[in-house]
Amino acid sequence: xxxxxxxxxxxxxxxxxxxxxxxxxxxxMDELVxxxxxxxxYAAKRFGWDExxxxxxxxxxxxxxxxELIIRDNCHPFxxxxxxxxxIPLWIAMSMSFRNMASMMPHQDAAAQVLFxxxxxGGFGWIPNLTEVDHSLILPVAMGITNLIITEVxxxxxxxxxxxxxxxxxxxxxVISIAVxxxxxxxxxxxxxxxxxxxxxxxxxxxxxxxxGLRQLCGxxxxxxxxxxxxxxxxxxxxxxMTKKRKKDGKN
Numbered sequence: 206x207x208x209x210x211x212x213x214x215x216x217x218x219x220x221x222x223x224x225x226x227x228x229x230x231x232x233x234m235d236e237l238v239x240x241x242x243x244x245x246x247y248a249a250k251r252f253g254w255d256e257x258x259x260x261x262x263x264x265x266x267x268x269x270x271x272x273e274l275i276i277r278d279n280c281h282p283f284x285x286x287x288x289x290x291x292x293i294p295l296w297i298a299m300s301m302s303f304r305n306m307a308s309m310m311p312h313q314d315a316a317a318q319v320l321f322x323x324x325x326x327g328g329f330g331w332i333p334n335l336t337e338v339d340h341s342l343i344l345p346v347a348m349g350i351t352n353l354i355i356t357e358v359x360x361x362x363x364x365x366x367x368x369x370x371x372x373x374x375x376x377x378x379x380v381i382s383i384a385v386x387x388x389x390x391x392x393x394x395x396x397x398x399x400x401x402x403x404x405x406x407x408x409x410x411x412x413x414x415x416x417x418g419l420r421q422l423c424g425x426x427x428x429x430x431x432x433x434x435x436x437x438x439x440x441x442x443x444x445x446x447m448t449k450k451r452k453k454d455g456k457n
Contacts, residue, residue, distance in 0.1 A: 307393035345389035
């Protein structure tokens with residue numbers, strides 16, 4: 206588990222670094238696009254391009270410019286998704302490992318029996334046996350709520366209204382956060398505890414990486430998406446959202 210958290214911590218720093226670099230490229234890209242529009246309009250008149258051909262040449266040139274910029278600053282957008290592609294296999298592997306330990310799989314040898322005994326007697330609080338499910342549902346519900354909070358934090362920290370695709374993705378994550386609760390209620394408590402711990406680490410890291418001082422300490426460059434008071438902004442956005450919802454409910 207410590208290795209998983211360490212890997213995630215490193216990847217989230219890389220992700221924030223690349224995102225900041227990409228944001229800092231946008232003003233430069235906007236200026237180059239404006240120049241490109243003028244050059245394309247001039248070339249269209251000189252060479253007699255129609256609108257379709259002019260748009261095609263503009264798009265090709267714009268893509269080439271953007272590619273050169275991200276190569277220059279070594280901040281390809283794909284790098285922002287590496288955390289996801291690394292985390293998912295690790296999450297699956299760790300979940301299967303805990304499940305196997307709680308079931309003495311795949312071989313019920315001496316080592317498996319020792320691990321099983323440690324889990325069955327090394328519980329805490331309301332879960333003395335980590336090989337059994339959490340009948341109180343505290344861990345499954347806590348994990349679901351934590352995942353919902355992570356989703357809402359991402360929504361509230363946006364700098365502009367989400368696109369249609371982003372809103373769809375947000376609703377999908379909300380549904381998944383709720384749907385995983387009954388699943389977590391049917392697996393051994395050690396698996397649910399790992400899921401909950403992973404979610405809490407993710408929430409803590411997301412909140413921590415909003416802090417300007419920590420971002421500077423980690424070598425993440427300043428960008429337009431960085432706020433001086435990010436936590437105050439989250440609270441303000443939450444209040445606005447709740448007020449808007451109350452007004453909407455009042456009208457209904």
